Amino acid sequence: MTIIDELRSLEREALAAVAAAGTLDALEAVRIGYLGKKGSLTAVLRGLGALSPEERPEVGRVSNEVRVALEGALDSKRTTLQHAARAERIAAEAVDVTLPGRRRPVGRQHVLHQIVDEIVEVFAGLGYRIAEGPEVELDYYNFTALNHPPDHPARALQDTFYVRDLSGDRAAVEGESDVLLRTHTSPVQVHVMESQKPPIYVLAPGKVYRRDVADPSHLPQFTQIEGLVVDEDITFGDLKGTLEHFVHAMFGPERRVRLRPHFFPFTEPSAEVDVSCAICGGQGCRTCGGEGWLEILGCGMVDPNVFRYVGIDPERYTGFAFGMGAERIAGLKYGVPDLRLFVEGDTRFLHQF
Numbered sequence: 001m002t003i004i005d006e007l008r009s010l011e012r013e014a015l016a017a018v019a020a021a022g023t024l025d026a027l028e029a030v031r032i033g034y035l036g037k038k039g040s041l042t043a044v045l046r047g048l049g050a051l052s053p054e055e056r057p058e059v060g061r062v063s064n065e066v067r068v069a070l071e072g073a074l075d076s077k078r079t080t081l082q083h084a085a086r087a088e089r090i091a092a093e094a095v096d097v098t099l100p101g102r103r104r105p106v107g108r109q110h111v112l113h114q115i116v117d118e119i120v121e122v123f124a125g126l127g128y129r130i131a132e133g134p135e136v137e138l139d140y141y142n143f144t145a146l147n148h149p150p151d152h153p154a155r156a157l158q159d160t161f162y163v164r165d166l167s168g169d170r171a172a173v174e175g176e177s178d179v180l181l182r183t184h185t186s187p188v189q190v191h192v193m194e195s196q197k198p199p200i201y202v203l204a205p206g207k208v209y210r211r212d213v214a215d216p217s218h219l220p221q222f223t224q225i226e227g228l229v230v231d232e233d234i235t236f237g238d239l240k241g242t243l244e245h246f247v248h249a250m251f252g253p254e255r256r257v258r259l260r261p262h263f264f265p266f267t268e269p270s271a272e273v274d275v276s277c278a279i280c281g282g283q284g285c286r287t288c289g290g291e292g293w294l295e296i297l298g299c300g301m302v303d304p305n306v307f308r309y310v311g312i313d314p315e316r317y318t319g320f321a322f323g324m325g326a327e328r329i330a331g332l333k334y335g336v337p338d339l340r341l342f343v344e345g346d347t348r349f350l351h352q353f
């Protein structure tokens with residue numbers, strides 16, 4: 001066998017070994033076996049020097065061909081094996097995202113905010129704008145400018161949370177402070193009328209505070225929604241029609257509205273508004289305590305004295321105001337027997353809305 005034949009058979013054998021190598025390690029072993037320092041092709045190439053000058057060019061050319069062919073085969077096989085190894089690793093590390101996984105509990109808007117939004121929506125439809133005022137108020141806005149006489153019982157300590165003003169100039173003795181947590185949203189009426197000229201059509205939702213112990217029908221902090229309209233020729237009929245529209249939108253067109261004379265210092269005349277009981281339709285049942293009616297809000301025509309405090313001419317303008325408790329409205333709408341449920345944050349309760 002000539003040396004050329006030997007080279008060709010080495011080539012076939014080496015290419016077969018390359019083809020048979022199943023891993024990168026095995027392929028590297030093949031490379032070392034043929035092309036390494038002690039490799040069989042290396043040995044042949046080393047032996048070239050011993051050949052005769054006639055043989056040398058031909059053998060040199062063929063052996064170079066074999067080396068190039070082998071290196072090419074090694075390279076392409078290496079690439080193939082590397083890709084296969086990568087694909088295998090990707091497959092092994094893959095995360096099955098089709099599994100259902102753990103669901104995060106999804107929250108929702110609190111039922112009270114839903115109710116406030118619904119009420120706002122009804123009055124927005126009538127052209128009212130939203131107004132806001134501070135929860136920490138001055139006695140002037142909460143009481144004085146709302147025509148409360150100095151000795152009015154609502155100013156009594158039991159009802160109002162007074163705030164000590166540590167900055168100095170206000171009285172620090174509890175009960176003598178003129179800074180307080182607003183007991184109703186009516187002070188927003190005063191802020192609005194101080195800063196806007198009629199026509200005024202506003203709705204003011206917000207938190208209010210009273211020194212009450214929480215029980216099924218009382219909360220020390222609750223939510224009121226105040227309405228105020230000031231314009232020329234506003235009558236008690238406008239107030240009644242507005243409230244009927246609201247009750248029908250909120251509770252259904254079959255519900256009836258009743259106004260009972262009442263007293264508020266800042267409205268004259270004043271009324272409390274009842275809605276017919278959803279359960280008995282007015283006959284009287286346990287839900288309405290045998291009354292047939294459920295109280296939902298207080299209202300009245302803006303007292304001219306209030307207009308005088310804010311500098312609106314009571315000869316030219318008239319207006320009405322109303323105030324309702326959002327917890328009470330929500331309680332009536334959904335038949336919630338205890339207002340404390342609205343503030344306890346029990347998700348078993350909240351998820352029903």
Ligand code: PHE
Pocket residue numbers: 183184185186226264267298299300321322323324
């Ligand atoms: N502010 C009154 C209350 O909290 C409700 C009210 C508002 C009455 C506006 C008349 C007009 O009881």
